[in-house]
Amino acid sequence: METLKKEKTASTKQATKRISGAEAIIHCLLAxxxxxxxxxxxxxxxxxxxxxxxxxxxxxxxxxxxxxGATHAAQGYSRVTGKVGVAVATSxxxxxxxxxxxxxxxxxxxxxxxxxxxxxxxLLGSDAFQETDIIGISTPVTKWNCQVxxxxxxxxxxxxxxxIAKSGxxxxxxxxxxxxxxxxxxxxxxEHCKGVRSYNPYPKPDIKAIEEAAHLINTAKKPFIxxxxxxxxxxxxxxxxxLVEKAGIPAAWTILGLSAMDTDHPLNVGMxxxxxxxxxxxxxxxxxxxxxxxMRFDDRVTxxxxxxxxxxxxxxxxxxPAEINKNVKADVAVLGDSKVTLDxxxxxxxxxxxxxxxxxxxxxxxIEFDQIIKNDVYPTKDKLTMAEVxxxxxxxxxxxAIIVSDVGQHQMIACRYAKFKQTKSNVTSGxxxxxxxxxxxxxxxxxxxxxxxxxxxxxxxxxxxTIQELGTIFQNKTPVKIVVLNNDHLxxxxxxxxxxxxxxxxxxxxxxxDFVKIAEGYHIESKRISERKDLKATIKEMLASKDAYxxxxxxxxxxxxxxxxxxxxxxxxxxxx
Amino acid sequence: xxxxxxxxxxxxxxxVGLLNRISGIFLKRHINIESLNVSKSEIEHVSKFTIVVxxxxxxxxxxxxxxxxQIEVIKAFYHTDEETIYQESALFKVASTLxxxxxxxxxxxxxxxxxxxxxxxxxxxxxxxxxxxEIDDMYQQLKPYGIMQFVRSGRIAVTKSEMKISSLLKExxx
Numbered sequence: 001m002e003t004l005k006k007e008k009t010a011s012t013k014q015a016t017k018r019i020s021g022a023e024a025i026i027h028c029l030l031a032x033x034x035x036x037x038x039x040x041x042x043x044x045x046x047x048x049x050x051x052x053x054x055x056x057x058x059x060x061x062x063x064x065x066x067x068x069g070a071t072h073a074a075q076g077y078s079r080v081t082g083k084v085g086v087a088v089a090t091s092x093x094x095x096x097x098x099x100x101x102x103x104x105x106x107x108x109x110x111x112x113x114x115x116x117x118x119x120x121x122x123l124l125g126s127d128a129f130q131e132t133d134i135i136g137i138s139t140p141v142t143k144w145n146c147q148v149x150x151x152x153x154x155x156x157x158x159x160x161x162x163x164i165a166k167s168g169x170x171x172x173x174x175x176x177x178x179x180x181x182x183x184x185x186x187x188x189x190x191e192h193c194k195g196v197r198s199y200n201p202y203p204k205p206d207i208k209a210i211e212e213a214a215h216l217i218n219t220a221k222k223p224f225i226x227x228x229x230x231x232x233x234x235x236x237x238x239x240x241x242x243l244v245e246k247a248g249i250p251a252a253w254t255i256l257g258l259s260a261m262d263t264d265h266p267l268n269v270g271m272x273x274x275x276x277x278x279x280x281x282x283x284x285x286x287x288x289x290x291x292x293x294x295m296r297f298d299d300r301v302t303x304x305x306x307x308x309x310x311x312x313x314x315x316x317x318x319x320x321p322a323e324i325n326k327n328v329k330a331d332v333a334v335l336g337d338s339k340v341t342l343d344x345x346x347x348x349x350x351x352x353x354x355x356x357x358x359x360x361x362x363x364x365x366x367i368e369f370d371q372i373i374k375n376d377v378y379p380t381k382d383k384l385t386m387a388e389v390x391x392x393x394x395x396x397x398x399x400x401a402i403i404v405s406d407v408g409q410h411q412m413i414a415c416r417y418a419k420f421k422q423t424k425s426n427v428t429s430g431x432x433x434x435x436x437x438x439x440x441x442x443x444x445x446x447x448x449x450x451x452x453x454x455x456x457x458x459x460x461x462x463x464x465x466t467i468q469e470l471g472t473i474f475q476n477k478t479p480v481k482i483v484v485l486n487n488d489h490l491x492x493x494x495x496x497x498x499x500x501x502x503x504x505x506x507x508x509x510x511x512x513x514d515f516v517k518i519a520e521g522y523h524i525e526s527k528r529i530s531e532r533k534d535l536k537a538t539i540k541e542m543l544a545s546k547d548a549y550x551x552x553x554x555x556x557x558x559x560x561x562x563x564x565x566x567x568x569x570x571x572x573x574x575x576x577x
Numbered sequence: 578x579x580x581x582x583x584x585x586x587x588x589x590x591x592x593v594g595l596l597n598r599i600s601g602i603f604l605k606r607h608i609n610i611e612s613l614n615v616s617k618s619e620i621e622h623v624s625k626f627t628i629v630v631x632x633x634x635x636x637x638x639x640x641x642x643x644x645x646x647q648i649e650v651i652k653a654f655y656h657t658d659e660e661t662i663y664q665e666s667a668l669f670k671v672a673s674t675l676x677x678x679x680x681x682x683x684x685x686x687x688x689x690x691x692x693x694x695x696x697x698x699x700x701x702x703x704x705x706x707x708x709x710x711e712i713d714d715m716y717q718q719l720k721p722y723g724i725m726q727f728v729r730s731g732r733i734a735v736t737k738s739e740m741k742i743s744s745l746l747k748e749x750x751x
Contacts, residue, residue: 135594140601144648145594164648197746198590198651322642 016187021151021177022047024188025115026055028158031190034086036077036447038062038070040097042090043130045117047182062447062476065468067094069440071101072466075110076444079427080402080452082235084111084165085444091117092130095176096137100434102172103141107431108256109233111170113161114138120180121149134176143171151184155191163193168201169320170233203321203335205344212332213315214348216289220313222357223249224287226272226280226301229256229430230294230318234338237261237423240293242346244268248353250361252280254295255411256430259420263399269361273301274565275412278372279364281563281571284309286360293317294338297327298431307570317341371576372562377417383556384532386413386485392539393455393483394419401453401543402427402445406438406462409491412561414457425452436465442480443472453481453543460486460512467518473548474522481542482519482550487557488512495560519550530554578633582611583655584663584734585641587626588618588742590649599626599650602643608632612665614731620743623651629732652742656734663734667712668694669703669719670726676701679722689715700725 019027025048029037039061041049052061064070067089074085085105089098095116105112119128135147144164146157154177161173217223231240237260244251244261250269251261261268270277272284284290290312295301302308305327316323316330317338324333334341376387390413393401399419404427405411411428420426427445429437442456463484473480494508519526525547529538535553542549563574589595596615603610611629618625630637637655645653673696675682686693691705705715712729 136597139594139598140605147593196648199648320646322639322646324642326639326642 016189018185019188020047020051020183020185021154022051022182024151024154024186025158025177025182026051026059027188028155028190029086030058031192032084032158032162034059034084036060036062037086037088038064038073038444039088040064040067040070040090040094042094042117044091044119044179045088045094045115045182047179048088048115048117061088062443062472064440064443065471066466067097068100068436069443069466069469069472071098071105071112071114072434072437072440073444073447073472074112075101075105075108076404076427076441077448078110078112078444079441080424080445081448082424083448084113084162086113086115088115089117090130091119091134092132094130095134096132098174099137099141102138102174104429104432104434104437105172106141106143108429109170109229110172111165112172113158113165114172114174116174116176117182118147118176118178121178122180124149124178134174138174141172142174145174145176147176147178148181149178151181152186154181155188159191159193160196164196164199168199202337202340203319205334205336205341207344209332209334210341210344211348213291213334214345216313216315216332217247217249217291218348218350218352220289221354222287223247223289223291223354224280224283224312225249225251225291225293226254226284226295227251227257227260227293228254228295229260230338231257231260232423234294234319236294236338236342239339239342239346241265243342243349246346246351247349248355248358249291250280250354250358252277254298254301254430255415255426255428257295258415259425260423262421263419264421267358270365271416273298274303274567275416275561275563277365277416278368278563278574278576279361281565281574282364283360284571285311287312289313289315291315291317292328293342294319296323299327302327303565303569303571303573307572368563368576376413381556384530384535384553385559386410386555387417388532389483389485389535389539389553389555390414390417390457392535393543396539396543397453397455401425401455402449404428404438404442404445404454404456406456406458407433407435408459408462409487409495409559409561410457410459410485412492435462438462439466439482440469440472442482443469443476443478446478446480455481455483458482458484459491460484460488460510460515461490463515470519470522470524474524477547479545479547481545482548483542484515484550484552485555486512486515486552487555487559489557491559492561494558498558498560500566515552516550524548524550526550526552528552528554578635580631580633582658583630583632583634583637584658584661584732585626585628585630585637585644585653585655586734586736586740587628587644587653588620588651589624589626590651591622591624592649595647595649596626598647599628599644602640603630606636606640608636608640612731614733616733620746623746627731627733652745654736654740656736660738661734661736663708663732664706665709665712665730665732666704666706667715667727667729669705669715669724670700671703671719671722671724673697673699673701675722682719682722685715685718689718691715
């Protein structure tokens, strides 16, 4: 691979050392600054585990209860730290169990390196025990993948893997290492990868495009910003806030952009998309300039593309050229890292206020508050709502908790109502919508931010998809707070059945076990509540606990999440009921 | 949007698995690859894929964007038929007796500008390069006499205008 640009690391400048491939993997991970990995052992990866045993003082390995849990934990860790998450599995079923997490990381641009064991080189293609073509299987869902069959290839491939995973638009990389390559010895030395000639992760910002963008923003009467995770990945939170404040532009977020800007900021007007806020959705079709920053116009954000922001000039800031004009045609495309491009844009932006325009958002918020938010957060009916649970967590945590949500109604409620002061605080499965994400992701999030409160908000359906990770929490004494909002249904699917399938509740009723007893089985402090009078005190008790805590909240069974843009409808057709 | 024939040219590193990665991009979008050719390119150690699809320009632009995004792809382009010089090659294996018994076969060889690659006691092989329709015509003409074997290559194409790949590579290599 003469196409790599390399840089010697300080730690390995000394003479090369003859070691096994497995030990080399450890040294590569350490050289990349990795001190925590998630995984599950098995036959073809045993040489690596033997070395992990020897290096356990330098590199912590967390045994999850399923390989999928390892990927989601690595994702959770990455999402709160900004570092590359690492997951390890054996060949065959161990490797295939990683796929859901890899696909999730791919669509949500999460940097992750997965290392899989593989049968020995001479057995490849022989249908050996636990042999599977994980390179073939993982190709469509990885940013890059590579099979290593010789020990001497390990340093170069792993250096490239970490470089690719974290640079440009981040994503998952899988490195499949045959057993012989782990066992064989070679002369080890490590060089960081500084570039790959066929890969251009940071497109050079086009000053002309930035000037055009500034002109459009400066002359706009009703400018509107929609920001996504690109702001967080590019560490451009400060630049975003400055732009919003300087130009006086109302800004809304996608669910992966959530927490990039203080949720209480006066110009933060809320969430766009299917269950987003009324104002930002409706006014998408009223703005004259739409400034999209680090977001990809997902169909859950845009609804019908034929009627999406047709009246507006579109400015699209993104690092990935393939996102430009993919779904929405940009009038001005600004390629590059969001921090770099916004830094270039800011000096060209004139101070402005768009009070009348901003007031339109406030008016729409009032309508939404009266018709939806009030009943969600301050209900008068008997049964608890999901939103009031989130609100209690907001109050008790002072908007400082990391919220990890799963997928479904509770996720939409958590994203709609959770309050954040700090970036990288909302961890959720956005693009793939992976049920079962939250519990293992919360483990990774907590281990990545031990000084912060991590609260997992999970539905009764998704919880049971990765419930075995309670074992990981128990074994590692990971002090995560787990809140299951139990409506005894697959709530979001049930909602669609009610609205679009004439209430035919096909396979959405859940007969659930005693969740408290299950948590108790893992010696996790646990409680179940179903009445409002117990909510505040219990949330306080949960957050005061220094250990893991499981809380089941029995909520109204047939609540629906509104507002809602029905699938394929226009953002203008957002429904309040 | 109107569907058209597009030739996609992909310059890439020569690495295991890249073909799978590229073909997966078409698979994901349920778009059929009509023709595929992989060879070396004008640049040393750089491979070139020539892929033909019948689709809309929106889709081909989307696909080229996704292809170019792959780590080992250096650059990808798409062109219409009008913008390229393109050809395919075909081999026809025909029984040797025909060459001597059927006078018309010799006319077909002459008129089609094909070459006799080999002649043996039992069969002879004709090679023909050209547009798809020219090869199809020759196939139809030979068919009545019996074709023992037939094979046609993927499209190969060069563009009429310059492909700015060498300068790009120079920039990367700096």
